[in-house]
Amino acid sequence: MKFSIPPLDAAIVPALQQRIDSKTKPLGALGQLERLALQVGQVQKSLTPSLEQPHLLVFAGDHGAAKAGVSAYPQDVTWQMVENFLAGGAAINVFARHNGLVLQVIDAGVAHDFGKRDGLVDAKIASGTRSYLDGAAMTADERDAALVKGAEIARRLAGGGCKVLGFGEMGIGNTASASLLTHCLTGAPLADCIGRGTGLDDAGLARKRALLARAVARAALPANADAPAVLAEFGGFEIAMMAGAMLAAAECGVLLLIDGFIVTSALLVAARIAPDICDYCIFCHRSAEPGHRAQLHDLRAEPLLDLGLCLGEGTGAALAWPLVRAAAAFLNEMASFESAGVSGKSV
C-alpha cells in the first residue's frame, strides 16, 4: 500500500505569521491557537483556510480476545453501542450535534448483522477479529482490505469537499489491541501501555496484563517488525480501517482530528507507513488511559485538552473541534490594526 503524503510547505509560513501578527491583539496572545492557525494555513497552503464539511467518523469492530476477559464489558456492547449511535443517544452524538460535526458510523467488523441501515456504512471485513492469544488477529489480506476500505471512505469524503476528518471508535477490547500496538511500535514497556480501559478493577487489570504478556510471547515478533505486521497480529479491524482513512485523508490535504488512546494507536501505524502524516494531525486531548502518554511522547505531540476523558467514540476530538474552528476563524475574520484603526505598541 503506497500513500504519498507531502511534508508541509514552509514557504507560506512568513506570510501566515505576518497575517497572524497583524490582527488586533498583542503578539502571541492567542497562544496555542496561533500555532493551530499556522498549521491549518500550511495544510491548506492558504492565508484564508476554510474548514468546510467537518466530519467525525466512528469506526466499530469486535475483537476475538474480548471473550478472554480483557474488558470490563461483554462483547455485545459493541453492537449495542452502534445501535445507540444510530439512535443518536451516545456521547459522541450529543457532542457532534452541538459542535457542528457530521457523524458517520462505520461497521469495520462488528460481530452482529445490522442489515441495511440509515447512517451506517457497511465496511465489514469479518465478524470480529480472531483472538491474538491463539494466532494473528487478522490475515494480511484482511488487514489490507481494511486499509483500502478506510482509504476509500476518506477519499470519497475529501472528493465531496470535506476539509476536516475527526476519528473515533467503538470496540469492546480495543484498548487491549491499542496497548499491544503501542508497546510494539513505540518500544515502551508493556506495563506502561496497559490501563483499565472501560473500568477494570484491580483483579481485571492484573488479568489483562497477564493476557497481553501472553499474547506478546505467543506472537514472538522480531524487534524490527514493521507496522503492517504488528497491525495484523494484534489490531482490530476498526484500527486498521482508521489507519487507512487517516493516510488517504492526509494525502488529500484533509486536516485530521486525533482523539485518544485507540485512535492514536491507529495513527502510530499510519505514521510508521508515512511519517509526514503527523503534520496534518491535531492532537485533540490527553486521555486518562495511561498508554496515551507513551504514544504522545513517541509522536512528540502536545494535545489541546486535558480533561481526564477516557470514553473514546471520538468524544475528545468533538470537544476540541470548536478550538480548531476558532483558530481558523480568527485568522479569517479578525480585523488588523490597520483595518480597525487601532494604534500599535508605544514602547
Next chain:
Amino acid sequence: MKFSIPPLDAAIVPALQQRIDSKTKPLGALGQLERLALQVGQVQKSLTPSLEQPHLLVFAGDHGAAKAGVSAYPQDVTWQMVENFLAGGAAINVFARHNGLVLQVIDAGVAHDFGKRDGLVDAKIASGTRSYLDGAAMTADERDAALVKGAEIARRLAGGGCKVLGFGEMGIGNTASASLLTHCLTGAPLADCIGRGTGLDDAGLARKRALLARAVARAALPANADAPAVLAEFGGFEIAMMAGAMLAAAECGVLLLIDGFIVTSALLVAARIAPDICDYCIFCHRSAEPGHRAQLHDLRAEPLLDLGLCLGEGTGAALAWPLVRAAAAFLNEMASFESAGVSGKSV
C-alpha cells in the same frame, strides 16, 4: 452593599450523580465534564439544567496610571478596541459569534465620548480612573456606583432569562490594576503578581514593577484592608463593575464564566464580599499572565483550558463555553444504559 449568595444545596447531588452514572459510558469516563455537569445541576437545582441565553459581557475602562507607562500600548487603544468590538472585528467578536454567545460591550469608564451607539451600554462612571500613583484611583462613591451599575446589568439579563454570563474586559493598564488587587487580596509577593501584560519588554517590565511598588508604598494600606477599600485604591471601573455584576448574577442563580487575570481580579474582590460566589464560577482557562497562578491558587480553582492565552476580552471564557454547553448537553440528551438497551459491566 449586601449580596445574598446561598451556598449550593448538596441535597440534589446523589440524584445528579446517579443520572450521570446511568448514561451510556463507563463510570467517570467524561472526567472534568462530569464535575461540570454536577456543578451546573447544583447551581440550577435541576436534574435537567438549561443554559439558555448565554451572554458575554465585555467591560471597558481607562486607567489614570496608564499614562505613567504601565502598558506597552497607548491609552487610546481602549476606545479604539471598543470601536473594534462594535464593528465586530476583535477576537472576542469572532469567538462569541462562532460559539453562540451574545456579546455586549459596556462602557464602564472609557476616556472617550462614544455618543449613543448600538451594542454599547453606557454605564460610564467617569472618563477613566485617577492614577493610583498619586492617590486613590476612585472615590468610595464611584466604586459603589460601579458595583451598583454592574449589579443592575446582571439583574436585567437574569430577569430576561439569561442563565450564563461570561466576563471579559478591555482597558489599557488593567493588568497593572489586577496585579495590585491580587497582591493586596491574596498576600502573594508583588513580583509574582506582575507580568508583561500586552507585551512589555524587559525594560518595560522593570518600569512596571517599580511603579507598582511605588503605588503600594504610597497607598500604605493596612494588612487587613477590606476588598472594597483595595478596589477603590487600585481598581479600574471595569473591574469594579464586573465584581458587582458577578455578585448579582450569582445571587440570581446564573452560572459565571470566569476568564483570565483581570476578570479573576474582579472575582477576588467579589469572593471577599461573598465567598460562596465561587460555587457559581467556571474557571475557563489558565492565563499565561503569571499573576493568574496566585489567583487560581487562592481560589483553589482548576481551569478547563490551558492554551497559553493572554488576550483578555473574555476570549478564554468564549473558547471554553462549548465545553460547558457539552457538559449540560450530555446530562440532558445522552441515553441511559436502560433506555438504549446496552449491557452493563460484566466484571
